[in-house]
Amino acid sequence: MSDAALWAALADPHRRAVVALLRTGPRTVGEIALACELSQPSASKHLKVLREAGLVRVRQEAQRRVHTLDPAPLAALDAWLAPYRKLWGESLDALGRRLDARPDTTGPTPKD
Amino acid sequence: MSDAALWAALADPHRRAVVALLRTGPRTVGEIALACELSQPSASKHLKVLREAGLVRVRQEAQRRVHTLDPAPLAALDAWLAPYRKLWGESLDALGRRLDARPDTTGPTPKD
DNA sequence: CTCGTTCATTCCTTGACGGGAATATAACTG
DNA sequence: CAGTTATATTCCCGTCAAGGAATGAACGAG
Numbered sequence: 001m002s003d004a005a006l007w008a009a010l011a012d013p014h015r016r017a018v019v020a021l022l023r024t025g026p027r028t029v030g031e032i033a034l035a036c037e038l039s040q041p042s043a044s045k046h047l048k049v050l051r052e053a054g055l056v057r058v059r060q061e062a063q064r065r066v067h068t069l070d071p072a073p074l075a076a077l078d079a080w081l082a083p084y085r086k087l088w089g090e091s092l093d094a095l096g097r098r099l100d101a102r103p104d105t106t107g108p109t110p111k112d
Numbered sequence: 113m114s115d116a117a118l119w120a121a122l123a124d125p126h127r128r129a130v131v132a133l134l135r136t137g138p139r140t141v142g143e144i145a146l147a148c149e150l151s152q153p154s155a156s157k158h159l160k161v162l163r164e165a166g167l168v169r170v171r172q173e174a175q176r177r178v179h180t181l182d183p184a185p186l187a188a189l190d191a192w193l194a195p196y197r198k199l200w201g202e203s204l205d206a207l208g209r210r211l212d213a214r215p216d217t218t219g220p221t222p223k224d
Numbered sequence: 225c226t227c228g229t230t231c232a233t234t235c236c237t238t239g240a241c242g243g244g245a246a247t248a249t250a251a252c253t254g
Numbered sequence: 255c256a257g258t259t260a261t262a263t264t265c266c267c268g269t270c271a272a273g274g275a276a277t278g279a280a281c282g283a284g
Contacts, residue, residue, distance in 0.1 A: 004125060011123035012242085013116060016192075023195060029261055042243060044262055063251045063260045071199035078193055080128075083135060085190065087183040124272085141231055154273060156232055175230045175281045 002054065003080075006073050009053035014038060015046050019055060022069035029065055114166070115192075118185050121165035126150060127158050131167060134181035141177055 009015055017036045021027065027035070033043035047067055050056040054073045059066045121127055129148045133139065139147070145155035159179055162168040166185040171178045 007123050007125075007128070011119050013119075014242090016119075020195075023199075030259095039244065040261070041245085041263080045242080048262085060251095063258095065261065069199075071196045074193060074196045075200050077189070078197065081186060081189055081193070083132075084183045084186045087135075087181075088187050120271095126272095142229095151274065152231070153233080153275085157272080160232085172281095177231065 002073075003076055005049075005053040006055070006076060009049050009055060010077075012046070012049075014042075015050055018043075018046055018050065019069060022056065022067060026059070026066045026068040029067065032067065114185075115188060117165045118167070118188060121161050121167060122189075124158070124161075126154075127162055130155075130158055130162065131181060134168065134179060138171070138178045138180040141179065144179065 010019070014036060018032055021032060021035050029040065029043050029047060032038070032047070033040050036043070038046065047056060047058075051058065055070055057068045057070050059068065122131070126148060130144055133144060133147050141152065141155050141159065144150070144159065145152050148155065150158065159168060159170075163170065167182055169180045169182050171180065
């Protein structure tokens, strides 16, 4: 459930950009909107989605809302990725060989 | 660009289920539809998205299309995750402390 | 060649999402 | 209190993705 919100939040490129920006430090909504080339309402809405996904925390400072990245939910992504991580390490070449068992003419034939 | 297709493909829970299923071995469209409780056209369409994201390969075997997971694109996810991975390990508690850096009561104030 | 199987594709409808403009809200300033 | 700044929210609209039903296409069996 929360997983779904996380994936949905990260599905949007703008929101990934915001997350990446926040990785460099906390920012106000205005700064985020400027840096990511978003309108202010758009920035607010995207931040709301990120907030509801748990990826972002807000600290109210006078009139501004300083947003901080919370990387914790990304651990869920990491966990999701875990079962696959062994795959592309352990059998990438074997898999490629098996999948494409026809002569590939797009380059020098790799040594067996 | 290809990154966008990857995120978009994985954003859908059904497609994540298909990917998880394929982790257990290659399957035909019918098997996938049955296991993931999808209609046949829906399964075909989801598989097309996964194929276009590079997550799935097809091997035609008589009338059936046997689909195989290709975990390689997931390495991009892993790469994307890399800069954040250090964060939730290195400064999870420090971040929590910094988030509430109000000099209200100079002590552990675990009220919320 | 006809039929049955397996899958892909199209058409259509519906619902969710994103963007922009305008407006509301909250907090500081004087 | 009025005014300004910073942000949130609402409304409207265009777009896009997903689901289902029906149809089309490829292949093998007889």
